[in-house]
Amino acid sequence: MTDTTRLRLDVSYDGGDFSGWAAQPGRRTVAGVLTEALGRLFGPEAPLGLTVAGRTDAGVHASGQVCHIELPTAEWEARRDTLLRRLAALMPPDARVKAVRPVPPTFDARFSATFRRYEYRVADTVYGPEPLRRHDTLGWVRPLDLTRLHEAAAGLVGLHDFAAYCKRKEHATTVRAITRLEWRRDPDGVAVATVQADAFCQAMVRSLVGAMLTVGDGRRDPGWPAKLLSLRERSSEVTVAPAHGLTLVEVGYPDEAEYASRAEATRRLRA
Structure with missing residues (x-):
């Protein structure tokens, strides 16, 4: 049996x-362009077992x-000092692997x-988003009241069934625990929503x-x-915000000793 090393990639x-x-x-x-780049380095038949923390939808960005x-340990040892640079040369300019490091076999990215x-950026200025940020910021034609947005967000924090807000999949739960949901104004005036949950x-x-x-623009009540x-x-009254304003900014993990227990608990919960 080939000795392998599990690697965490930050993308x-x-x-x-x-x-x-x-x-x-x-x-x-x-996943396609990443797999292609890895295949050019390690061979197209390499059983990489690529597993991601969260499958983002079309048009959604990620900074975290x-x-x-999984790589054969010998392959990893031979390329550990050059792997990032090699991937940078093979990946397209709109996707980057920023860090690679070995992790215990109990680590599961998902x-x-x-x-x-996640963060969602909204520009409610009369002139719209700054041109250099137009690809990750939604333009909103109505002024937004942050106090009303805060009130609306407060009622959504906690463990709830979010069926009204989800595309339901067969045999999958829509119960989620939102631990953080808040709005802020950045120095450039953009309104930014931060949304954090277990999944x-x-x-x-x-x-x-x-x-x-x-709610923020006054058309709906904060409650x-x-x-x-x-x-x-799913509620037909809810309009899905465009994908381009959304960015996955961080995925959190426990200490190494808890990787396996956390993975087991999550699998049990999802089942």
Whole structure:
């Protein structure tokens, strides 16, 4: 049996020209270009076992994505000092591997994670987003009141069934625990939502943002987003915010000694 080493890869990408993370036939995806680059280094048949913390949707960006792979230890030892530079030469300019490091075999990029944190940027200035930030910032034509946004966010924090905000998948739960949901104004005047949870179901973050924006601009009552939590199916009243304003900024993990127990607990919860 070949001795292998598990590696953690920290990845960032501009999601604008990707059809999401997951590999899809005939489509350009982040996993696709990463696998292609690794294949050119280690051979196209190398069983990498690429596993990601969170499969971002088409158009969504990441500055703090995490994944793991398995490499034959001899291959890793031979390339450990040059792997980042080699990947930089092989990857396209809109996707980067920023760090590679060995981790215990108990580390699982997906199931060992304790949280995922996203940020959503919204420019409500009359002139719209700054041109240099147009690819990661949504332009909103109505002024946003941060006090109303804070009130709307407060009602969504905690453990809830977010069926009203999710694209339901068969045999998958829509119960999630949001531990942080808040808004701020950055020095450039952009309103930024921070959303953190143990995990998210498909389109959940953008649906939450879409609902809160209608509160922030005065069209909905601050308590309305929380009232939708009583629903057990997706709400047709919720507009999903565009993908390009959303960025995965951090994935959290416990101490090394807790990787396995955390992964086991997450698998049990998802089942």
